[in-house]
């Protein structure tokens with residue numbers, strides 16, 4: 213790809229956009245219609261990209277088809293929520309079955325405790341669990357619980373972290389629409405800096421929240437020593453540690469906390485664990501979670517009309533009991549490691565870095581190494597966009613920002629094809 217970004221790169225990108233537009237008249241038409249009733253025609257910011265975002269009509273197994281009939285192998289995997297692919301029969305069957313029993317029941321049902329049992333048995337740090345509708349809500353509830361039980365108000369966060377739409381600490385530092393929690397911002401993987409920040413702010417910190425792999429912030433792997441330093445320093449200062457495993461719980465059968473040897477006080481999950489339906493959950497130490505026991509006079513409230521909706525509960529159960537055994541998950545993560553190694557072979561010579569762990573992969577137009585958010589801050593977004601558009605033309609879909617999450621449906625041939633497409637795309641612009 214163009215080694216010295218400049219006027220030539222802008223021209224190449226303009227041509228790629230023209231090509232994208234020319235091939236997608238229906239996508240353009242539907243986008244124009246959407247803009248009349250939605251700001252920017254959009255209701256989920258991450259999906260927007262110029263000149264108009266890809267609009268998908270259907271998906272089956274590991275493939276999606278856009279509204280103009282182009283087919284792509286899906287390497288985005290719905291930002292990790294699509295682990296089961298687009299048409300997992302056991303999950304579709306489970307959803308059909310519960311639909312037949314009626315929706316919006318307005319009461320406890322027979323699925324929620326089953327899914328809770330599966331999660332509590334799976335994740336060692338999760339002694340008790342409660343459900344939400346999203347990972348964002350799960351993090352809001354875990355943080356709010358920490359603030360109540362400690363009586364302190366501030367939260368330690370990592371620069372570049374994403375814990376939900378109102379808990380985003382990338383870009384310029386803190387999203388303007390964030391919830392107004394006081395924060396202490398730390399650098400991911402900076403052991404001494406984080407230790408000092410925790411010690412210096414111990415009297416106001418309720419919790420430190422961290423993703424074991426900075427997911428949306430570039431799929432940057434957390435050092436095990438860094439994560440265990442966070443564990444030690446928070447414990448020594450009576451500050452809670454929250455592991456946000458909304459993405460990373462897929463990295464091992466017991467989650468990334470277990471993989472990296474870190475046991476948090478609270479953890480949050482979401483994405484694929486709801487079987488592809490709306491989902492989130494927070495859980496952890498029984499003494500902390502017990503504060504939500506509504507049979508107790510001083511119980512904390514935790515509301516949510518759809519917290520125990522039968523579709524998410526049944527889909528989550530079917531995924532964990534009928535599809536995802538430990539061996540399949542380990543195999544998926546091994547294949548992610550293989551993809552990363554092969555991508556390095558074709559991307560590093562072009563000045564790109566490949567990051568991640570297991571089935572979560574990031575690709576960045578910077579030479580690397582990438583150990584913290586600052587290492588990708590100066591990446592040229594035009595190079596990311598050009599590769600994204602080039603891959604679409606070759607029949608492969610990933611996130612425009614270079615995020616990849618494998619689903620169980622991705623085959624070895626898909627991986628080989630994807631690597632060849634990346635190689636071809638990068639070589640074509642040299």
Ligand SMILES: Cc1ncc(COP(=O)(O)O)c(C=O)c1O
Pocket residue numbers: 291345346347348349351374375376377423427428456457458459482483491492
């Ligand atoms: C690490 C992490 N936490 C929380 C969230 C928020 O989850 P949701 O989109 O379900 O609100 C995400 C979503 O991408 C995430 O990656």
